[in-house]
Amino acid sequence: MRRSTAAAVGTLTGAALILGVRLSVTPAPLAAPPAFEAQPVGDTGAVTDPPATATRDGARGRPTERAGGEAGEQATTRPGGDDPDAEDPDAEDRGAEPTPTRTGGRSAQQPSEEAEAPAGGLRDGTYTGTAATNPYGTVQVRITVSDGRISKVAANYPTTGQSGSINAAAIPRLKEATVEAQSADIDAVSGATFTSESYITSLQAALDGAAR
Amino acid sequence: MGTAVSIDVADPLPAAAVTAMIDDVCAWLHEVDGRFSTYRPDSEVNRVHRGELTADGFSPDLALVLQTCADLWRETDGYFDAYATGRLDPSGYVKGWAVEVASARLAAAGSAHHCLNAGGDIRSRGHNADGKPWRVGIRHPWLPDKLSWVLSLSDGAVATSGTYERGDHVVNPRSGTPATGLRSVTVVGPDLALADAYATTALAMGESGLAWLARLTARGFTSAVVTDDGRAFTSDGLPVAA
Numbered sequence: 086m087r088r089s090t091a092a093a094v095g096t097l098t099g100a101a102l103i104l105g106v107r108l109s110v111t112p113a114p115l116a117a118p119p120a121f122e123a124q125p126v127g128d129t130g131a132v133t134d135p136p137a138t139a140t141r142d143g144a145r146g147r148p149t150e151r152a153g154g155e156a157g158e159q160a161t162t163r164p165g166g167d168d169p170d171a172e173d174p175d176a177e178d179r180g181a182e183p184t185p186t187r188t189g190g191r192s193a194q195q196p197s198e199e200a201e202a203p204a205g206g207l208r209d210g211t212y213t214g215t216a217a218t219n220p221y222g223t224v225q226v227r228i229t230v231s232d233g234r235i236s237k238v239a240a241n242y243p244t245t246g247q248s249g250s251i252n253a254a255a256i257p258r259l260k261e262a263t264v265e266a267q268s269a270d271i272d273a274v275s276g277a278t279f280t281s282e283s284y285i286t287s288l289q290a291a292l293d294g295a296a297r
Numbered sequence: 298m299g300t301a302v303s304i305d306v307a308d309p310l311p312a313a314a315v316t317a318m319i320d321d322v323c324a325w326l327h328e329v330d331g332r333f334s335t336y337r338p339d340s341e342v343n344r345v346h347r348g349e350l351t352a353d354g355f356s357p358d359l360a361l362v363l364q365t366c367a368d369l370w371r372e373t374d375g376y377f378d379a380y381a382t383g384r385l386d387p388s389g390y391v392k393g394w395a396v397e398v399a400s401a402r403l404a405a406a407g408s409a410h411h412c413l414n415a416g417g418d419i420r421s422r423g424h425n426a427d428g429k430p431w432r433v434g435i436r437h438p439w440l441p442d443k444l445s446w447v448l449s450l451s452d453g454a455v456a457t458s459g460t461y462e463r464g465d466h467v468v469n470p471r472s473g474t475p476a477t478g479l480r481s482v483t484v485v486g487p488d489l490a491l492a493d494a495y496a497t498t499a500l501a502m503g504e505s506g507l508a509w510l511a512r513l514t515a516r517g518f519t520s521a522v523v524t525d526d527g528r529a530f531t532s533d534g535l536p537v538a539a
Binding site for chain 2: 258259260261262263264265266267268269270271272273274275276277289290292293
């Protein structure tokens with residue numbers, strides 16, 4: 086049973102990232118995402134409190150990719166709830182344990198009415214950039230111009246299962262295997278610590294005896 | 298408590314030279330035991346534990362080990378913890394470090410081909426006496442006379458931490474209670490001290506250690522794990538023998 090499961094993982098992960106989703110991240114319901122609040126200047130908006138260490142992961146360091154995903158569901162192989170990832174500097178899968186995205190209905194917004202442009206400045210209004218698709222999903226940036234200056238910048242982040250599965254597949258995982266019971270021609274045995282007593286009856290002792 | 302050490306020197310060297318090398322390894326391991334053993338009342342570690350020794354009196358080796366344990370504590374977000382049992386006990390690092398240093402001493406003395414096994418922690422260099430890579434078996438977590446995997450190593454380290462020998466001796470520092478979930482964790486990599494610490498760490502984490510171990514592959518450490526309920530997991534790149 087386990088062997089066939091392992092084979093299934095091996096053949097499917099290359100072709101269909103969905104399997105990665107099934108095994109680990111469960112996409113959050115797409116209905117009723119939290120409403121997005123426009124943020125003051127300088128805040129990219131959809132990212133809360135980015136962990137400083139997220140920037141160490143080249144694939145997810147950029148803000149446009151970080152929240153690529155869902156309210157993180159916990160897989161059995163993910164560090165548990167009260168858990169190292171809050172501070173772990175090596176939590177490279179931080180990007181897949183995301184805060185809920187806050188796009189709300191923003192992606193549907195269109196550029197609003199335009200005011201008179203001050204001489205030499207930007208035209209007031211709200212502008213939504215072209216949606217940009219990267220390997221982690223689709224990002225769209227919106228700026229608001231007031232008094233000829235950019236007053237707000239915000240971005241909405243992917244909420245679909247697609248990015249969740251991509252992030253899950255980007256995380257290195259151990260493959261399920263089968264514990265076999267084999268005997269073999271070996272030079273040494275690695276096991277949990279031998280005490281002197283247990284060594285005597287251990288495989289290693291048999292090897293050492295044979296070598297003499 | 299004693300730890301059995303197996304030393305296999307495969308260089309075509311005169312017997313006297315090999316004997317001298319092996320004597321040096323044994324002397325080194327005894328020195329480590331005398332300094333770090335928590336079972337020896339007058340060990341340096343126990344003197345620190347009793348407050349008889351402060352940092353300005355640490356030997357260089359003790360200072361190095363304690364500093365590295367502190368670094369590992371940070372790196373593992375507290376899951377590698379030299380104080381996990383409630384008192385100073387750096388054994389989870391010392392075991393592997395001692396053999397890593399022993400291998401370095403052998404190499405410095407002229408041995409390019411050897412395999413050391415101290416209590417299940419293995420460090421190899423070069424090839425065996427038949428000119429082949431060292432074949433290292435991982436002890437089956439339930440069947441003591443069987444293997445769960447066989448690895449093929451040239452220069453490398455294999456460390457196994459498990460519950461089947463000494464029971465639930467690894468404590469989860471978060472709970473203060475024995476760690477459960479994983480029965481055997483084997484870490485393979487370029488440095489036995491780190492491999493040993495990582496294996497112990499993953500065992501302390503329980504099942505969440507599986508994801509943590511997977512992230513180590515980026516730094517050259519691969520793993521083979523068996524859970525308490527008999528599931529097995531391996532890293533991509535684990536050097537399984539053909």
